Amino acid sequence: MTELRRSNKQKKRKWRKIVLIIIGLIVLGIGIYIFSLWRSLSTALDAMYQPIRETSEKRLEDISLEKSDPFSVLLLGVDEREGDRGRSDTMIVLTVNPNTESIEMISIPRDMRTEIIGRGTLDKINHAYAFGGVEMSIDTVEHFFDIPIDYFIQVNMEGFKEIVDAVGGVTVENDLEFSYGGDHFEKGTITLNGDEALNFARMRKEDPRGDFGRQLRQRQIIEAIIKEGASLKTLTNYSEIFTALGNNVKTNLTFNEMVKIQKHYKNAAKDIEQHQIKGSGAMIDGIYYYVVPDEERQALQNLLKEHLEIDGA
Template sequence: MKKIIITITSLIAVAVIAVIGIGGYAVWTTHGAIQKMHQPSTAIKKTDRVDTLSRHNKPIAILLLGTDTGALDRNYKGRTDSMMIAVINPQKQQTLLMSLQRDTPIYVNGQMVKLNAAYAYGSADSSIQQVEKLVNIKFNGYALINMGGLESIANSIGGVDITSNLTFTEDNISFTKGETYPNLRGTRLLMYVRERHFDPQGDYGRQMRQQQVMQAILAKARRHVSTIFNQGFINALSSNILTDMSWNSFSGLATKYRAALNNIQSDQMRGTGAMIGGQSMQLMSQSEKDRVHNELENALK
């Protein structure tokens, strides 16, 4: 079973709806899609939610989660093998993407487990709570995607142009570093963002490709707005994503946060490998936790 899920589609759900803006038939279609995706969170206070902050044009932090389930039947249980934080700041007109390491050790009910297990032990709320402890910031929203979402969304917009940052072969599909692959989609796109075994940087290298593909999809959406008006794209979003952000949240993003998506900066929380209790973990030093916290705090100012 394909276990590596691409969190990037979660931000696409947030960002692309902001890109298309508000108007006519698209409003009605998008409103229905958002209603289908909506699943409230109890871990975020009402005063801290995107609904509230977007009214006042304030920066927001969203936790992006990708589960390792393969079905498209709304069964979202599993581990979140991909995790990112997106800070969207309309005042600075900047967006920061911070990738998290799934093998970071945490404690659940007194037991040490990996960060990606927080969702399996509870819900999106438990993931929010654990990541808040890790990076010491408060979230304003979350978005969760199941397996298949990236492929469906990329296919619905005709694929994206990607210049490979690595030479490798995955499941008989090959890529060459520096070569550009136009309209990359489907299985080839999944292979590109899933690869980590032949990457000298392992999961960290895969995170960089995830962020690369996310930015490519957002760039295409900005250049070709018509590509995201199609029903296939809307269906791909609503069939693969759950989020606590409501129609009011997205309409606020559309009117006030669009410019922040033109300037996306990327970062990663990096640890040191260690075997603990027979499990491969990534230990985060206090200095790295402090660095990541400061980066996120600065992005939120």
Template sequence: MSATQTEPVPNDVGSRTPRHRTPRHRTLRIALISIGVVLLLIVVAVAGYLFMLDRAVASNLHRDTSLMQGLTDRPAKPQDGPGAGALNYLLIGSDSRAGEGPSKITGQRSDTIMVAHVTAKRDKIYLIAFPRDLYVDIPGHGKNKINAAFTFGGTPLLVSTLEQLTDTRIDHVAVIDFEGMRQLTNLVGGVSVDNRYASTVPPYTFPEGRITVQGDEALAFVRQRHGLPGGDLDRVERQQQVVKGILLKGVSKDVATNPGKLMDLMKAGASSLTVDGALDQGELRSTAVSMRNLRGDDIVFVQAPITGFGRSPAGASIDVLDTGRMQELSKALHDDDLPGYLADNPARTK
């Protein structure tokens, strides 16, 4: 190339005419807008779906203002310190065996009595089971099995009995009918449990070890008491396992990513529940959202302490309360320190 010849010099970027950059910039803008629209649609869809789930619960849940009516001399709720912010729910498994539905709870049996302690950090739920044969003082009725409180005075008297026993305020009450439990196990395709003792409840046989139960079979499994070495205590353990199995299936990927199945599960769960009138939808929603990161290991089952079995003055078989350890459990509930209690009482957890 001669010295007088010049090489073509590329146009400076700044000298490019608008017609050279417009197509690329327009394409970029369109792409960004498209992504934004898609994200907005996803947000709207998710919000709409959550709204539908919320409505599904609200429209199927039963509320009963009488569940905590007339309560007096109640323990104070901690306003500061480690126990502030923790929640305590009384969960009652009510067995009508007559298809009456959970709203007709007068005269039914409280086959399952648990206090669900939700930590202030919302990172754990401790389900504390109180055997129905636990021999305790029932306000106004003297000593009796704890489930007699439900018979004598319905849910309010059971709340008073537990508040007196634990010196802990019960925030809310939820009653689930066992028929609802049967339906839930069907919807999740059965739940797997570790069956400690082989047993038979005609026409069902439950071998020892890991088994899967659902429907009427699951109902027979959680109802059985006779034929088990620990009687009522073994039944409580079975009930705890089935409850946990339903919870784990409910948050599993198979259910959580299936809108139809999740909707059916939410409707069935809500329709089998009766809660006290003070538990409004806003509180229910905010509490559920605050616990959205819970996993299987975050649900811990605890057994109310007993020293063994005995007979009441009337000759009925009873579970004898361990009063010393009960005081420790009460303090742990008040201070939101169940890990400390379980460290000292490892046999009390499952």
């Protein structure tokens, strides 16, 4: 009987060792996975980071993400092709206020006529990027809205397809049947690969809403990418996703700033208000422009200043 008990105890110890070994291997495997994930993320962040001037001249006091100060972001969708610097075909200003738990989003028409800061000329606002890159785009947008732009995020639209394919394609709701670039898009729920998503986001002339319709589709693709990127199925594909982001996204946000925004500002996404700039088309010297009345510009300035809690709104 004693020998039997001893044998049973030995068997239990053996199985405990086996279980501990299995658990250890699992933990080790997770550790290797996390290390690999972190290494890929760090490489992508290094490739994405593009510093610009320290602080906007329109910022009288530095913002503190630790203290949850409201901040602004300029989103740039740049159509860069080989041998061409490109233009910012998509320009969206975001102001983020964690105190009101809200985001104000203003889509800027690519043909909007305004002063290009740094050149002293009146031109289409999307030409600012072609003339002076990110910094001239920021300076011009700051001048138009009379607010500081704290951060920028630039997405290369030509490389958009690489990001879409990395997350396994995207699904969107299409409200307009059309064909573009050799692809046909039916109305309703459609699933797109990278090439299709790029054509879906680029079409403008066949849309009765013009640039506003294209901006809507581009926002749909961006939202779908975020949704797919956050899903569990992408965990096994993280390396390809990070590589695609590193190749096609630039920002002056540091990793620490991203962590602080995630920590202190995540509730701001509860309420997102989207605005379109009201104006009218006009031919000036034989060139088409989108002209914004002074009262509309002033109303937008007041809206953003109030949301950023800046004096003078």
